[in-house]
Amino acid sequence: MLSIQRWWLITAPMDLRYGMDRLLGYVRLELEHTPGESDAYVFVNRARTRIKMLCCDRHGVWLATRRLHQGGFKWPRDGDATWTLRAEQFGWLCAGIDWQRLSMGPSTLSKAV
Numbered sequence: 001m002l003s004i005q006r007w008w009l010i011t012a013p014m015d016l017r018y019g020m021d022r023l024l025g026y027v028r029l030e031l032e033h034t035p036g037e038s039d040a041y042v043f044v045n046r047a048r049t050r051i052k053m054l055c056c057d058r059h060g061v062w063l064a065t066r067r068l069h070q071g072g073f074k075w076p077r078d079g080d081a082t083w084t085l086r087a088e089q090f091g092w093l094c095a096g097i098d099w100q101r102l103s104m105g106p107s108t109l110s111k112a113v
Contacts (some may be wrong), residue, residue: 002055002062005038009093011076013046020063023054026092031081042085042093048072051094066094076096 010031014023027033031108036042039053040051050071053064073093085093092099 001058002040003038004040004055004087006040007053007077007087007090008039008041009083009085010041010043011079011081011083013048014043014052014053016043016045016050016061020054020061023052024056024061027054033082035105040090041086042090044073044075048075061073067098071096076100 008031010026017089018026022045023041024035027035031041033041033054035054037057039052043052043054044050050065050067051073053066055062061097073096085099089099089102092102
């Protein structure tokens with residue numbers, strides 16, 4: 001069973017027609033990451049309506065897809081290649097909720113409103 005500890009958001013939009021081999025190659029070559037058993041890499045399409053999650057375990061590679069029927073995924077706009085998330089934040093992301101806003105502390109949230 002998967003036991004993911006870290007989710008890495010790939011901030012650049014990706015062609016989600018790519019399969020697991022091409023996405024895994026991107027992680028290894030472009031990001032220079034060696035995927036561990038507790039890591040998941042999350043890719044988004046240009047319209048931010050679909051995501052793909054890639055993870056490895058000792059038996060092989062997992063690839064999962066999520067699509068929203070309305071709206072889009074809230075994605076970071078920084079120039080960083082990746083962002084890391086906690087499990088709670090990943091759940092919010094998959095639900096289409098603005099996880100960045102919910103991740104702010106109560107004092108920071110009142111200033112952002």
